[in-house]
Amino acid sequence: MKRAIPVLVLSVAGLIPLWRYAPSQDTGSSSATEAAAPASTPSVSSSGGTTTTVVSGSTIDTEKGPVQVEVTFDGDKIASVRMLRQPNHPQTTAAVPKLIEETLQAQSADIDTVSGATITSDGYKESLQAAIDARG
Amino acid sequence: MRRVEHVMGFPVSVRIDDEDFPEAPVDGLFAWLREVDARFSPFRPDSEVSRLDRGEVRDPSPALREVLDLCEEYRIATGGAFDARLPGRGLDPCAVVKGWSVQKGAELLSAAGARRFCLNAGGDVIASGGPWRVGVRHPEHADRLCTVLDLTDRAVATSARYERGDHILDARTGRPATGLISMTVVAPTLTEADTVATAAFALGAQGVAWAAAREHCEVFAVDADRRVLRSPGFPVAGAGFAAA
DSSP states (O other), X not given: OTTHHHHHHHHHHHHHHHHHHSOOOOOSSSOSSOOOOOOOOOEEEEETTEEEEEEEOOOEEETTEEEEEEEEEETTEEEEEXXXXXXXXXXXXXXXXXXXXXXXXXXXXXXXXXXXXXXXXXXXXXXXXXXXXXHO | OEEEEEETTEEEEEEEOSTXXXXXXXXXXXXXXXXXXXXXXXXXXXSHHHHHHTTOOSSOOHHHHHHHHHHHHHHHHTTTSSOSSOTTSOOOOHHHHHHHHHHHHHHHHHHTTOOSEEXXXXXXXXXXXXXXXXXXXXXXXXXXXXXXXXXXXXXXXXXXXXXXXXXXXXXXXXXXXXXXXXXXXXXXXXXXXXXXXXXXXXHGGGHHHHHHTSTTOEEEEEETTSEEEEOTTOOBOOTTOOOO
């Protein structure tokens, strides 16, 4: 149970994007917004050597509404996850815009700063950004 | 005002154009970045990240939880190509920590009243106010640019192999990601831009469409065939920019 708390935190976070990106499973029969359950104290039951613990996560506000999950642990492992609350909002899927294809050019221009792959402090001295910083 | 300091192993350049902006908030920015390095570096055995990884931290701090939540969000969004927990390696949230911490640092400057400033953290840029003219380093020529953008109140990050080699792994295979030469992402925050750029780079060729489909993200990618693919909304600087 020592690791259960961080695992739960990750699980809650993990479910938000799952819900965001997975196609909507809403069949119409299940109401998207279920009754909010208060964050519960874990209920524990034992059977045959393993301990089953049910934990309700705290409610997390996402841009689409509140999300809360309930996780059932079988010992230290997650046995199942259930959505207690999820926003009643249709799934939005962004379309891939039509990408513009160009040839790679090597250019020079008067600029304020440079974006590039993370430069190390050692590499900085020789960089365009160092020249810009030195110019002031 | 301009200042350059080295934190987390990379240079951080600050330029603030507001008149008579005080030094203290800039000191605060660098103090915050040094604190992040001490707390979240996987290379420091005494950092919270290292202690969590060894099972010595039971309840991560809210800040670390935020970072781990972001890692998990992007792991799922990329189908596992982006993962802070690679098999056989320790927990490494660096790809998220950089953009996230610099974004928070920029918010410290804004909260102190800075309106027009430009923050460059080892190649990741936050443009506040603007427009700022931001060049994107050419992947093959360190002294040239492959494009220039006009950026206002947005951030841009680039992932590539030319500075630090094959440091981005595709967690699905455990091998270095080689589908792209360079991946540049513009987003409302650096947290988003930096993580999306790294995650897309890990995804390889399919990462271009993946990143372009994300809300508010604009991409400029150079694929393995040296082909440029950019989204129509990528803010390329307008007239007056001549190809040399």
